[in-house]
Amino acid sequence: MPVPFAADPPAEAISVTGWGRTAPSSARVLRPGTYEEAVRAVRECGGRGAIARGLGRAYGDAAQNAGGAVLDMTGLDRIHEIDAVNGLVVCDAGVSLHRLMQVLLPLGWFVPVSPGTRYVTVGGAIGADIHGKNHHTSGSFCRHVRAIELLTGDGETRLVTPEDEPDLFWATAGGMGLTGVVLAATVELLPVETSLMTVDTERATDLDDVMARLTADDHRYRYSVAWIDLLARGARTGRAVLTRGDHAPLDALPPRLRAEPLAFSPGARLPATPRFLPGGLLTRRSVGLFNEFWYRKAPREQRGRLRKLSSFFHPLDGLPDWNRIYGRGGFVQYQFVVGHGEEDALRRIVRRIGSRRCPSFLAVLKRFGDADPGWLSFPVPGWTLALDIPATLPGLAAFLDELDDEVAAAGGRVYLAKDARLRPDVLARMYPRLDAFRELRTRYDPRGAITSDLARRLGV
Amino acid sequence: MKDAFGAPQSLLILGGTSEIGLATARRLITRRTRTVFLAGRPCEQLEAAAESLRTIGALVTTVPFDALDPASHEVALGKVFTEGDVDMVLLAFGVLGDQARDEQDPLAAVHVTQVNYTGAVSAALVSAAALQAQGHGSLVVLSSVAAERPRRANFIYGSSKAGLDAFCQGLSDAMHGSGVHVMTVRPGFVHTRMTEGRPATPLASTPDEVAAAIELGLRRRSTTIWVPGTLRLVMAAVRHLPRPVFRRLPV
Ligand SMILES: Cc1cc2nc3c(=O)[nH]c(=O)nc-3n(C[C@H](O)[C@H](O)[C@H](O)COP(=O)(O)OP(=O)(O)OC[C@H]3O[C@@H](n4cnc5c(N)ncnc54)[C@H](O)[C@@H]3O)c2cc1C
């Protein structure tokens, strides 16, 4: 557990992992409660540097720093200002999106981009330049960020806006915390009339069918995603359930709900998953059955159903610590994107995953909109697929290396916020602006004070 | 850094000409390993070993290292760690000795223990401290089934490995939570130059099989592995054999 901030005497090192619970490393976890403490932590971080950490929802080693300092930013959690007229919030980087929703929804505002979990911080949202189901309409998170307060490795704090310092801003967007520590941000919000969603659901019989449906009418929805069953084979390869929708307007609510249209009630969280679960609970058979059940239960077609925000955006958040069901060995998430015109690569990869019988729960397929300006931002226009796989699956390491090659050959890339295993040479092929990023880091951080396990592993 | 599957990018082998050590290096080079340090007593074989790993794409450096000179370990190994992170240290040096001779020649017996036990204790402590300072890494130590129950036929070697094995079990606990993973490897008979000319015992393996087991152990973050894995069960039974029976076992 994080200790209260203390630079002297030095905090004791503890073991840290990402959400996937692979590759633990140990670091001094400091929890600054003020900007000054954060500044001091970076200035005095010592030879093995420092990295910011939010709620640790990145799957791999992005928010780890072996032998150095990890700045647990959740102690910086003030909301400074809400402009409820123009829809702007100024808050510390450690504020979670969950908290923002609690505070902002009653005022008629929503976060501009929401990932598959509300339990991420604003700093983490910027560090990974996260995308949501609205990427095709709204782009990634940082497009909605007006300004950030950034503590760079040289120990200076700078106000960075996309207008005044575009390089530093767009390197920080998706820069995995490696340009410095975001202390606070100004974020533009989305106006909403209610806290409910109107959702259309439809089944697609195979991969081509999903792609066709997403291509044909994604533009009619603000939010769109498809859950695909990667264990289905043969003619059913890539069968999927599409859920697409938008915030419900007030007049879509039944009269009894109109009194309190903006109530945010995500519902009770279930008890935490037990700490010690044996590995091997997720077998091909159990996962296959689950996927089958879930596909059958989805309506063939349903329009305009009202659903809670939480069940539409964050179905897994009701089950705290669900990552533990993968047992001690942990799991990896593989998320990649390939551009439009590379549909064949996507088909090949889906077929390969299917024939390898990876016990993967529903995977997520989404059609991205325009690329984002962040130098290391993940999204490019095209198709992104994300799947979870137990890390102990035999042969997985080599299999994913092969998929990397396929993805890179198609001009695509994998998502660093999910990565725990990419090869350094492949990274450079996937992110053409890597050299510029490295050069910028040395400019603002000549000592190399800001670093992470991910940076060491990938030679960023 | 190791990846999600425990595959190291950099590797330090203590006992740089060890056949098991080199087989492990070759295997890990096909995964993520790019940088290799081969530590050993300077000789032609050490350079040849380095060259053979270069041809398969690794960046190899040889480092002078003598297990019998513990006073030099800190400086000799410390230098390696100043060049960058070492994700895995493989302690692969060891001598088998000659039981019959060593029983007659106490100093020869002591030599076996000094390499296998005291030299290893020193090198392991130096390595563990360096790994702890960098906050991550695996220390993989080649013990032996011989450590599990001393046999008439090789109890001098066996006792040195038993000491080393006990030391590693304790070190593993001491390192718990430090980010450092200590793994003890207990192979049975392995076909290498160390065992050349001796009759193979049942459940013998090859250096490549030991290497594969080590790779798997890294992935699972195991603390103790047996090669082959079935030896775990066999030895669980052997441990409880009555002594008169055990003494008469042909192996
Ligand atoms: C169930 C689940 C669903 C997800 N769905 C999505 C999704 O739909 N879309 C998506 O894009 N991502 C998704 N993610 C990934 C997640 O959104 C990102 O990993 C996000 O960065 C996590 O934020 P965090 O606060 O937990 O940050 P951490 O995981 O702690 O850190 C992530 C990165 O951000 C950096 N960082 C954190 N705080 C700061 C700061 N204050 N200043 C500078 N850098 C900082 C860290 O250094 C690190 O590189 C999902 C993750 C989970 C577990």
Ligand SMILES: NC(=O)c1ccc[n+]([C@@H]2O[C@H](COP(=O)([O-])OP(=O)(O)OC[C@H]3O[C@@H](n4cnc5c(N)ncnc54)[C@H](OP(=O)(O)O)[C@@H]3O)[C@@H](O)[C@H]2O)c1
């Ligand atoms: N082979 C088996 O059946 C078997 C079974 C169980 C366990 N093991 C253990 O596995 C390890 C590797 O064995 P192996 O089969 O690969 O044997 P190997 O090829 O003979 O390797 C032994 C290594 O130890 C080195 N060494 C010996 N004395 C040294 C010293 N004073 N200083 C530094 N290095 C020294 C040797 O270096 P030089 O080239 O300089 O001599 C050689 O590199 C050993 O610890 C062994 O006990 C082996």
